[in-house]
Amino acid sequence: MIHINKVGELTGVTVRTLRYYDEIGLLKPASKTEGGHRLYTNDEIKKLQQVQFLKKIGFPLHEIKNMLASSEWDWADNLKRQLSFVIKEQENLKKIELSLREMIHGIAIEGEENWIAIQKIMQLSSKDKEIQQYYRESVFKDREMKLWEKVPNMTSDSSDSLEWIALIGQLKRYMKDGPKAPKVQSIIRRMNEKRLEEFEGEDEFIDKLWEMRMSTNQSEKLGLYPIDQEVLEFMAEAYAIFIAEKNNPQPD
Template structure:
Protein backbone atom coordinates (compact mmCIF):
# COMPACT_ATOMS: atom_id res chain seq x y z
CA UNK A 1 0.00 0.00 0.00
CA UNK A 2 1.03 3.56 -0.66
CA UNK A 3 1.09 6.39 1.84
CA UNK A 4 -1.13 9.31 0.76
CA UNK A 5 1.93 11.40 -0.10
CA UNK A 6 3.32 8.70 -2.40
CA UNK A 7 -0.08 8.01 -3.96
CA UNK A 8 -0.57 11.71 -4.71
CA UNK A 9 2.89 11.99 -6.24
CA UNK A 10 2.43 8.84 -8.34
CA UNK A 11 -0.98 9.91 -9.72
CA UNK A 12 -0.14 13.57 -10.26
CA UNK A 13 -2.62 15.01 -7.78
CA UNK A 14 -2.27 16.87 -4.51
CA UNK A 15 -2.66 15.40 -1.05
CA UNK A 16 -5.40 17.93 -0.48
CA UNK A 17 -7.30 16.54 -3.48
CA UNK A 18 -7.14 12.98 -2.14
CA UNK A 19 -8.37 14.15 1.25
CA UNK A 20 -11.28 15.95 -0.40
CA UNK A 21 -12.16 12.87 -2.48
CA UNK A 22 -12.23 10.85 0.73
CA UNK A 23 -14.55 13.28 2.52
CA UNK A 24 -16.73 13.47 -0.60
CA UNK A 25 -16.99 9.68 -0.62
CA UNK A 26 -15.48 9.43 -4.08
CA UNK A 27 -12.22 7.62 -3.29
CA UNK A 28 -11.78 6.26 0.19
CA UNK A 29 -8.42 4.87 1.34
CA UNK A 30 -7.97 1.12 1.69
CA UNK A 31 -6.89 1.66 5.29
CA UNK A 32 -5.03 4.04 7.58
CA UNK A 33 -1.84 3.93 9.58
CA UNK A 34 -1.89 3.97 13.37
CA UNK A 35 -1.18 7.68 13.07
CA UNK A 36 -4.28 8.17 10.91
CA UNK A 37 -2.52 8.65 7.58
CA UNK A 38 -4.44 7.37 4.57
CA UNK A 39 -3.13 4.35 2.64
CA UNK A 40 -4.06 3.48 -0.95
CA UNK A 41 -3.98 0.13 -2.74
CA UNK A 42 -4.20 -0.78 -6.46
CA UNK A 43 -8.02 -0.63 -6.56
CA UNK A 44 -8.10 2.91 -5.19
CA UNK A 45 -5.45 4.03 -7.67
CA UNK A 46 -7.46 2.53 -10.54
CA UNK A 47 -10.54 4.35 -9.33
CA UNK A 48 -8.52 7.57 -9.20
CA UNK A 49 -7.51 7.03 -12.83
CA UNK A 50 -11.17 6.65 -13.75
CA UNK A 51 -12.01 9.85 -11.88
CA UNK A 52 -9.25 11.74 -13.70
CA UNK A 53 -10.45 10.44 -17.06
CA UNK A 54 -14.07 11.39 -16.44
CA UNK A 55 -13.06 14.83 -15.15
CA UNK A 56 -11.29 15.46 -18.46
CA UNK A 57 -14.57 14.56 -20.13
CA UNK A 58 -16.29 17.36 -18.27
CA UNK A 59 -18.22 15.29 -15.73
CA UNK A 60 -18.78 16.81 -12.30
CA UNK A 61 -17.57 14.95 -9.18
CA UNK A 62 -21.18 14.24 -8.27
CA UNK A 63 -21.79 12.65 -11.67
CA UNK A 64 -18.53 10.70 -11.47
CA UNK A 65 -19.46 9.28 -8.07
CA UNK A 66 -22.84 8.19 -9.38
CA UNK A 67 -21.22 6.52 -12.40
CA UNK A 68 -18.51 4.68 -10.47
CA UNK A 69 -20.87 3.59 -7.70
CA UNK A 70 -23.32 2.01 -10.17
CA UNK A 71 -22.12 -1.39 -11.45
CA UNK A 72 -24.81 -1.47 -14.14
CA UNK A 73 -24.19 2.09 -15.30
CA UNK A 74 -24.55 2.52 -19.09
CA UNK A 75 -21.18 4.01 -19.92
CA UNK A 76 -21.84 4.42 -23.65
CA UNK A 77 -25.09 6.30 -23.14
CA UNK A 78 -23.53 8.51 -20.48
CA UNK A 79 -20.50 9.32 -22.63
CA UNK A 80 -22.65 10.07 -25.67
CA UNK A 81 -24.78 12.49 -23.63
CA UNK A 82 -21.65 14.17 -22.31
CA UNK A 83 -20.24 14.42 -25.83
CA UNK A 84 -23.47 16.04 -27.04
CA UNK A 85 -23.22 18.52 -24.17
CA UNK A 86 -19.59 19.32 -25.02
CA UNK A 87 -20.43 19.84 -28.71
CA UNK A 88 -23.31 22.13 -27.76
CA UNK A 89 -20.99 24.15 -25.54
CA UNK A 90 -18.43 24.32 -28.35
CA UNK A 91 -21.09 25.72 -30.67
CA UNK A 92 -22.03 28.34 -28.08
CA UNK A 93 -18.37 29.35 -27.78
CA UNK A 94 -18.03 29.44 -31.57
CA UNK A 95 -21.10 31.69 -31.78
CA UNK A 96 -19.64 33.95 -29.10
CA UNK A 97 -16.33 34.10 -30.99
CA UNK A 98 -18.15 35.02 -34.23
CA UNK A 99 -20.15 37.73 -32.47
CA UNK A 100 -17.01 39.23 -30.93
CA UNK A 101 -15.09 39.12 -34.22
CA UNK A 102 -18.04 40.70 -36.02
CA UNK A 103 -18.18 43.54 -33.51
CA UNK A 104 -14.40 44.10 -33.59
CA UNK A 105 -14.36 44.14 -37.41
CA UNK A 106 -17.44 46.38 -37.54
CA UNK A 107 -15.78 48.90 -35.23
CA UNK A 108 -12.71 48.87 -37.50
CA UNK A 109 -14.93 49.38 -40.54
CA UNK A 110 -16.62 52.33 -38.83
CA UNK A 111 -13.32 54.01 -37.98
CA UNK A 112 -13.60 53.08 -34.29
CA UNK A 113 -17.13 54.48 -34.03
CA UNK A 114 -18.44 51.90 -31.55
CA UNK A 115 -21.97 53.31 -31.34
CA UNK A 116 -22.56 53.16 -35.08
CA UNK A 117 -21.09 49.64 -35.33
CA UNK A 118 -23.31 48.34 -32.53
CA UNK A 119 -26.39 50.02 -34.00
CA UNK A 120 -25.75 48.46 -37.42
CA UNK A 121 -25.21 45.00 -35.93
CA UNK A 122 -28.39 45.28 -33.88
CA UNK A 123 -30.33 46.06 -37.06
CA UNK A 124 -28.84 43.04 -38.79
CA UNK A 125 -29.48 40.70 -35.86
CA UNK A 126 -33.13 41.77 -35.71
CA UNK A 127 -33.78 39.90 -38.94
CA UNK A 128 -34.55 36.18 -38.71
CA UNK A 129 -32.09 33.86 -40.44
CA UNK A 130 -34.90 32.03 -42.26
CA UNK A 131 -36.27 35.26 -43.77
CA UNK A 132 -32.77 36.31 -44.82
CA UNK A 133 -32.09 32.96 -46.48
CA UNK A 134 -35.41 33.03 -48.31
CA UNK A 135 -34.71 36.52 -49.63
CA UNK A 136 -31.34 35.34 -50.93
CA UNK A 137 -32.93 32.38 -52.70
CA UNK A 138 -35.48 34.68 -54.33
CA UNK A 139 -32.77 37.00 -55.63
CA UNK A 140 -29.86 34.72 -56.51
CA UNK A 141 -29.49 31.62 -58.66
CA UNK A 142 -28.10 28.40 -57.18
CA UNK A 143 -24.66 29.17 -58.59
CA UNK A 144 -24.81 32.73 -57.26
CA UNK A 145 -25.72 31.41 -53.81
CA UNK A 146 -22.37 29.58 -53.86
CA UNK A 147 -20.59 32.76 -54.94
CA UNK A 148 -22.30 34.62 -52.12
CA UNK A 149 -20.38 32.50 -49.62
CA UNK A 150 -17.14 34.07 -50.87
CA UNK A 151 -18.15 37.55 -49.75
CA UNK A 152 -16.01 38.71 -46.80
CA UNK A 153 -17.78 38.04 -43.54
CA UNK A 154 -17.18 40.34 -40.59
CA UNK A 155 -17.84 37.41 -38.25
CA UNK A 156 -14.58 35.72 -39.25
CA UNK A 157 -10.97 36.80 -39.27
CA UNK A 158 -9.97 35.72 -42.77
CA UNK A 159 -7.26 37.52 -44.71
CA UNK A 160 -9.81 38.59 -47.34
CA UNK A 161 -12.09 40.14 -44.72
CA UNK A 162 -9.23 42.03 -43.10
CA UNK A 163 -7.97 43.27 -46.47
CA UNK A 164 -11.40 44.59 -47.49
CA UNK A 165 -11.78 46.36 -44.15
CA UNK A 166 -8.35 47.93 -44.62
CA UNK A 167 -9.12 49.06 -48.19
CA UNK A 168 -12.42 50.67 -47.20
CA UNK A 169 -10.77 52.36 -44.23
CA UNK A 170 -7.99 53.70 -46.48
CA UNK A 171 -10.55 54.98 -48.96
CA UNK A 172 -12.54 56.78 -46.27
CA UNK A 173 -9.39 58.53 -45.10
CA UNK A 174 -8.61 59.98 -48.52
CA UNK A 175 -12.11 60.76 -49.85
CA UNK A 176 -11.35 64.46 -49.41
CA UNK A 177 -8.74 64.13 -52.18
CA UNK A 178 -11.44 63.44 -54.76
CA UNK A 179 -12.09 60.53 -57.13
CA UNK A 180 -9.22 61.49 -59.49
CA UNK A 181 -6.61 61.31 -56.73
CA UNK A 182 -3.77 58.86 -57.54
CA UNK A 183 -4.08 57.54 -53.99
CA UNK A 184 -7.80 56.89 -54.44
CA UNK A 185 -7.25 55.28 -57.83
CA UNK A 186 -4.58 53.00 -56.38
CA UNK A 187 -7.07 51.78 -53.75
CA UNK A 188 -9.77 51.28 -56.39
CA UNK A 189 -7.25 49.28 -58.43
CA UNK A 190 -6.58 47.02 -55.43
CA UNK A 191 -10.34 46.60 -54.90
CA UNK A 192 -10.80 45.66 -58.54
CA UNK A 193 -7.98 43.12 -58.32
CA UNK A 194 -9.62 41.58 -55.25
CA UNK A 195 -12.96 41.47 -57.06
CA UNK A 196 -11.41 39.73 -60.08
CA UNK A 197 -9.55 37.22 -57.91
CA UNK A 198 -12.71 36.34 -56.01
CA UNK A 199 -15.32 36.35 -58.77
CA UNK A 200 -13.40 36.40 -62.09
CA UNK A 201 -15.93 36.68 -64.94
CA UNK A 202 -19.11 36.72 -62.84
CA UNK A 203 -20.10 40.22 -63.98
CA UNK A 204 -23.84 39.59 -63.74
CA UNK A 205 -23.48 38.49 -60.13
CA UNK A 206 -21.25 41.47 -59.30
CA UNK A 207 -23.73 43.93 -60.80
CA UNK A 208 -26.62 42.33 -58.95
CA UNK A 209 -24.67 42.42 -55.69
CA UNK A 210 -23.68 46.05 -56.21
CA UNK A 211 -27.30 47.11 -56.83
CA UNK A 212 -28.27 45.41 -53.57
CA UNK A 213 -25.34 47.02 -51.77
CA UNK A 214 -26.53 50.46 -52.91
CA UNK A 215 -29.88 49.87 -51.21
CA UNK A 216 -29.69 49.94 -47.38
CA UNK A 217 -33.00 48.04 -47.14
CA UNK A 218 -31.95 45.25 -49.49
CA UNK A 219 -28.48 45.07 -47.95
CA UNK A 220 -30.07 44.44 -44.57
CA UNK A 221 -32.44 41.83 -46.00
CA UNK A 222 -29.56 39.91 -47.48
CA UNK A 223 -27.50 40.21 -44.30
CA UNK A 224 -24.74 42.51 -45.58
CA UNK A 225 -23.19 44.93 -43.12
CA UNK A 226 -24.36 48.44 -44.11
CA UNK A 227 -21.80 50.85 -45.55
CA UNK A 228 -22.51 54.58 -45.62
CA UNK A 229 -24.12 55.59 -48.93
CA UNK A 230 -21.71 58.51 -49.23
CA UNK A 231 -18.82 56.03 -49.26
CA UNK A 232 -20.59 53.76 -51.75
CA UNK A 233 -21.32 56.66 -54.10
CA UNK A 234 -17.69 57.71 -53.87
CA UNK A 235 -16.55 54.18 -54.74
CA UNK A 236 -18.96 54.14 -57.69
CA UNK A 237 -17.67 57.47 -59.05
CA UNK A 238 -14.03 56.57 -58.42
CA UNK A 239 -14.49 53.24 -60.19
CA UNK A 240 -16.03 55.02 -63.19
CA UNK A 241 -12.87 57.13 -63.42
CA UNK A 242 -10.72 54.01 -63.03
CA UNK A 243 -12.65 52.16 -65.74
CA UNK A 244 -12.54 55.11 -68.15
CA UNK A 245 -8.80 55.41 -67.60
CA UNK A 246 -8.27 51.74 -68.44
CA UNK A 247 -10.40 52.01 -71.57
CA UNK A 248 -8.32 54.98 -72.71
CA UNK A 249 -5.10 53.07 -72.04
CA UNK A 250 -6.50 50.15 -74.03
CA UNK A 251 -7.32 52.37 -77.01
CA UNK A 252 -3.82 53.82 -76.93
CA UNK A 253 -2.34 50.36 -76.85
Protein backbone atom coordinates in the same frame (compact mmCIF):
# COMPACT_ATOMS: atom_id res chain seq x y z
CA MET B 1 0.34 2.48 0.83
CA ILE B 2 1.05 5.69 -1.05
CA HIS B 3 1.15 9.04 0.74
CA ILE B 4 -1.21 11.77 -0.52
CA ASN B 5 1.73 13.97 -1.54
CA LYS B 6 3.17 11.16 -3.66
CA VAL B 7 -0.23 10.52 -5.27
CA GLY B 8 -0.29 14.19 -6.23
CA GLU B 9 3.14 13.86 -7.86
CA LEU B 10 2.18 10.68 -9.74
CA THR B 11 -1.18 11.85 -11.08
CA GLY B 12 -0.86 15.62 -11.35
CA VAL B 13 -3.88 16.04 -9.06
CA THR B 14 -3.29 18.58 -6.31
CA VAL B 15 -3.40 17.60 -2.63
CA ARG B 16 -6.18 20.13 -2.16
CA THR B 17 -8.27 18.39 -4.86
CA LEU B 18 -7.66 14.96 -3.31
CA ARG B 19 -8.84 16.28 0.03
CA TYR B 20 -11.96 17.69 -1.62
CA TYR B 21 -12.68 14.35 -3.33
CA ASP B 22 -12.49 12.73 0.10
CA GLU B 23 -14.83 15.30 1.65
CA ILE B 24 -17.54 14.76 -1.00
CA GLY B 25 -17.15 10.96 -0.88
CA LEU B 26 -15.88 10.66 -4.44
CA LEU B 27 -12.50 9.13 -3.59
CA LYS B 28 -11.86 7.95 -0.04
CA PRO B 29 -8.28 7.10 1.02
CA ALA B 30 -7.59 3.50 2.08
CA SER B 31 -6.37 4.74 5.46
CA LYS B 32 -4.56 7.56 7.23
CA THR B 33 -1.30 7.95 9.07
CA GLU B 34 -1.20 8.68 12.79
CA GLY B 35 -0.70 12.30 11.82
CA GLY B 36 -3.89 12.29 9.71
CA HIS B 37 -2.26 12.19 6.28
CA ARG B 38 -4.26 10.28 3.69
CA LEU B 39 -2.87 7.03 2.25
CA TYR B 40 -3.93 5.36 -0.97
CA THR B 41 -3.52 1.95 -2.61
CA ASN B 42 -3.28 1.16 -6.30
CA ASP B 43 -7.05 0.62 -6.33
CA GLU B 44 -7.71 4.22 -5.29
CA ILE B 45 -5.19 5.47 -7.85
CA LYS B 46 -6.97 3.51 -10.60
CA LYS B 47 -10.27 5.02 -9.48
CA LEU B 48 -8.66 8.47 -9.48
CA GLN B 49 -7.56 7.92 -13.09
CA GLN B 50 -11.16 7.02 -13.95
CA VAL B 51 -12.35 10.21 -12.27
CA GLN B 52 -9.80 12.25 -14.22
CA PHE B 53 -10.88 10.68 -17.52
CA LEU B 54 -14.61 11.16 -16.92
CA LYS B 55 -14.00 14.73 -15.80
CA LYS B 56 -11.95 15.34 -18.93
CA ILE B 57 -14.83 14.31 -21.19
CA GLY B 58 -17.17 16.67 -19.40
CA PHE B 59 -19.02 14.77 -16.68
CA PRO B 60 -19.66 16.75 -13.45
CA LEU B 61 -18.25 15.34 -10.20
CA HIS B 62 -21.61 14.43 -8.66
CA GLU B 63 -22.44 12.34 -11.73
CA ILE B 64 -19.01 10.70 -11.76
CA LYS B 65 -19.59 9.68 -8.15
CA ASN B 66 -22.85 7.93 -9.10
CA MET B 67 -21.29 6.36 -12.20
CA LEU B 68 -18.46 4.75 -10.27
CA ALA B 69 -20.58 3.74 -7.29
CA SER B 70 -23.34 1.91 -9.17
CA SER B 71 -22.83 -1.46 -10.85
CA GLU B 72 -26.09 -0.91 -12.75
CA TRP B 73 -25.13 2.45 -14.23
CA ASP B 74 -26.19 2.68 -17.90
CA TRP B 75 -22.87 3.68 -19.43
CA ALA B 76 -24.03 3.58 -23.07
CA ASP B 77 -27.02 5.84 -22.45
CA ASN B 78 -25.07 8.36 -20.40
CA LEU B 79 -22.14 8.48 -22.80
CA LYS B 80 -24.55 9.16 -25.67
CA ARG B 81 -26.20 11.89 -23.61
CA GLN B 82 -22.82 13.41 -22.85
CA LEU B 83 -21.87 13.30 -26.52
CA SER B 84 -25.07 15.16 -27.42
CA PHE B 85 -24.27 17.75 -24.76
CA VAL B 86 -20.71 18.23 -26.07
CA ILE B 87 -21.93 18.61 -29.67
CA LYS B 88 -24.45 21.22 -28.53
CA GLU B 89 -21.73 23.06 -26.63
CA GLN B 90 -19.52 23.01 -29.72
CA GLU B 91 -22.35 24.56 -31.73
CA ASN B 92 -22.78 27.26 -29.11
CA LEU B 93 -19.03 27.96 -29.02
CA LYS B 94 -18.98 28.17 -32.83
CA LYS B 95 -21.72 30.80 -32.71
CA ILE B 96 -19.71 32.74 -30.13
CA GLU B 97 -16.58 32.44 -32.31
CA LEU B 98 -18.43 33.84 -35.34
CA SER B 99 -19.83 36.72 -33.29
CA LEU B 100 -16.36 37.58 -32.01
CA ARG B 101 -14.97 37.51 -35.56
CA GLU B 102 -17.76 39.83 -36.70
CA MET B 103 -16.99 42.29 -33.92
CA ILE B 104 -13.24 42.24 -34.57
CA HIS B 105 -13.79 42.72 -38.32
CA GLY B 106 -16.41 45.40 -37.70
CA ILE B 107 -13.90 47.35 -35.59
CA ALA B 108 -11.36 46.96 -38.42
CA ILE B 109 -13.85 48.67 -40.74
CA GLU B 110 -15.04 51.38 -38.36
CA GLY B 111 -11.59 52.25 -37.03
CA GLU B 112 -11.67 54.10 -33.71
CA GLU B 113 -15.47 54.03 -33.58
CA ASN B 114 -15.53 50.71 -31.72
CA TRP B 115 -18.97 51.14 -30.21
CA ILE B 116 -20.51 51.82 -33.63
CA ALA B 117 -19.08 48.51 -34.90
CA ILE B 118 -20.45 46.63 -31.88
CA GLN B 119 -23.89 48.21 -32.33
CA LYS B 120 -23.93 47.21 -36.00
CA ILE B 121 -22.93 43.63 -35.20
CA MET B 122 -25.62 43.45 -32.52
CA GLN B 123 -28.13 44.68 -35.08
CA LEU B 124 -26.88 42.17 -37.65
CA SER B 125 -26.93 39.22 -35.24
CA SER B 126 -30.51 39.95 -34.16
CA LYS B 127 -31.82 39.09 -37.62
CA ASP B 128 -33.20 35.65 -38.47
CA LYS B 129 -30.53 33.75 -40.45
CA GLU B 130 -33.06 31.41 -42.06
CA ILE B 131 -35.13 34.32 -43.36
CA GLN B 132 -31.98 35.91 -44.76
CA GLN B 133 -31.06 32.68 -46.52
CA TYR B 134 -34.59 32.38 -47.94
CA TYR B 135 -34.35 35.95 -49.24
CA ARG B 136 -31.01 35.27 -50.93
CA GLU B 137 -32.42 32.19 -52.64
CA SER B 138 -35.40 34.23 -53.81
CA VAL B 139 -33.32 36.97 -55.47
CA PHE B 140 -30.34 34.93 -56.74
CA LYS B 141 -30.46 32.11 -59.24
CA ASP B 142 -28.84 28.75 -58.42
CA ARG B 143 -25.70 29.71 -60.33
CA GLU B 144 -25.58 33.08 -58.58
CA MET B 145 -25.85 31.38 -55.18
CA LYS B 146 -22.54 29.65 -55.93
CA LEU B 147 -21.05 33.07 -56.66
CA TRP B 148 -22.57 34.39 -53.43
CA GLU B 149 -20.43 31.92 -51.50
CA LYS B 150 -17.36 33.84 -52.74
CA VAL B 151 -18.62 37.16 -51.40
CA PRO B 152 -16.44 38.34 -48.45
CA ASN B 153 -17.92 37.32 -45.12
CA MET B 154 -17.56 39.13 -41.80
CA THR B 155 -17.43 35.81 -39.94
CA SER B 156 -14.68 34.35 -42.13
CA ASP B 157 -10.98 34.18 -41.31
CA SER B 158 -9.99 33.59 -44.96
CA SER B 159 -7.22 35.83 -46.30
CA ASP B 160 -9.57 37.03 -49.04
CA SER B 161 -12.26 38.26 -46.62
CA LEU B 162 -9.66 39.76 -44.29
CA GLU B 163 -8.13 41.78 -47.13
CA TRP B 164 -11.53 43.10 -48.22
CA ILE B 165 -12.28 44.15 -44.64
CA ALA B 166 -8.91 45.90 -44.38
CA LEU B 167 -9.43 47.69 -47.71
CA ILE B 168 -12.84 49.02 -46.69
CA GLY B 169 -11.41 50.18 -43.36
CA GLN B 170 -8.56 51.97 -45.15
CA LEU B 171 -10.96 53.56 -47.64
CA LYS B 172 -13.07 54.96 -44.82
CA ARG B 173 -10.00 56.45 -43.14
CA TYR B 174 -8.90 58.22 -46.34
CA MET B 175 -12.31 59.63 -47.29
CA LYS B 176 -11.26 63.05 -46.03
CA ASP B 177 -8.63 63.17 -48.81
CA GLY B 178 -11.27 62.95 -51.55
CA PRO B 179 -12.00 60.26 -54.18
CA LYS B 180 -9.13 61.35 -56.46
CA ALA B 181 -6.44 61.04 -53.77
CA PRO B 182 -3.61 58.65 -54.74
CA LYS B 183 -4.10 56.55 -51.61
CA VAL B 184 -7.82 56.21 -52.32
CA GLN B 185 -7.21 55.29 -55.95
CA SER B 186 -4.62 52.72 -54.87
CA ILE B 187 -7.22 51.09 -52.61
CA ILE B 188 -9.80 51.11 -55.42
CA ARG B 189 -7.25 49.59 -57.78
CA ARG B 190 -6.66 46.70 -55.39
CA MET B 191 -10.40 46.25 -54.89
CA ASN B 192 -10.82 46.01 -58.65
CA GLU B 193 -8.00 43.46 -58.87
CA LYS B 194 -9.70 41.35 -56.23
CA ARG B 195 -13.04 41.65 -58.01
CA LEU B 196 -11.45 40.32 -61.19
CA GLU B 197 -9.67 37.53 -59.30
CA GLU B 198 -12.98 36.08 -58.05
CA PHE B 199 -15.66 37.44 -60.35
CA GLU B 200 -14.15 38.15 -63.77
CA GLY B 201 -16.82 37.74 -66.44
CA GLU B 202 -19.58 37.90 -63.82
CA ASP B 203 -20.51 41.56 -64.32
CA GLU B 204 -24.24 40.84 -64.21
CA PHE B 205 -23.96 39.29 -60.75
CA ILE B 206 -21.63 42.03 -59.47
CA ASP B 207 -23.91 44.80 -60.76
CA LYS B 208 -26.92 43.11 -59.15
CA LEU B 209 -25.08 42.65 -55.86
CA TRP B 210 -23.82 46.25 -55.84
CA GLU B 211 -27.31 47.60 -56.53
CA MET B 212 -28.61 45.63 -53.54
CA ARG B 213 -25.63 46.68 -51.41
CA MET B 214 -26.48 50.33 -52.09
CA SER B 215 -29.95 49.73 -50.61
CA THR B 216 -29.93 49.71 -46.81
CA ASN B 217 -33.11 47.64 -46.73
CA GLN B 218 -31.89 45.00 -49.20
CA SER B 219 -28.45 44.82 -47.57
CA GLU B 220 -30.14 44.06 -44.27
CA LYS B 221 -32.30 41.36 -45.85
CA LEU B 222 -29.21 39.75 -47.39
CA GLY B 223 -27.41 39.80 -44.04
CA LEU B 224 -24.60 42.09 -45.22
CA TYR B 225 -22.60 44.16 -42.76
CA PRO B 226 -24.20 47.64 -42.63
CA ILE B 227 -21.54 49.83 -44.24
CA ASP B 228 -22.42 53.55 -43.96
CA GLN B 229 -24.17 54.91 -47.04
CA GLU B 230 -21.67 57.75 -47.36
CA VAL B 231 -18.82 55.20 -47.52
CA LEU B 232 -20.58 53.25 -50.27
CA GLU B 233 -21.27 56.42 -52.25
CA PHE B 234 -17.64 57.49 -51.84
CA MET B 235 -16.50 54.08 -53.05
CA ALA B 236 -18.75 54.34 -56.12
CA GLU B 237 -17.45 57.84 -56.90
CA ALA B 238 -13.81 56.78 -56.49
CA TYR B 239 -14.42 53.69 -58.65
CA ALA B 240 -15.98 55.82 -61.43
CA ILE B 241 -12.86 58.01 -61.39
CA PHE B 242 -10.64 54.92 -61.49
CA ILE B 243 -12.47 53.48 -64.52
CA ALA B 244 -12.48 56.83 -66.33
CA GLU B 245 -8.72 57.21 -65.88
CA LYS B 246 -8.15 53.59 -66.85
CA ASN B 247 -10.13 54.00 -70.08
CA ASN B 248 -8.66 57.43 -70.85
CA PRO B 249 -5.09 57.41 -69.52
CA GLN B 250 -3.38 60.78 -69.39
CA PRO B 251 -0.17 61.08 -71.45
CA ASP B 252 3.07 61.27 -69.49
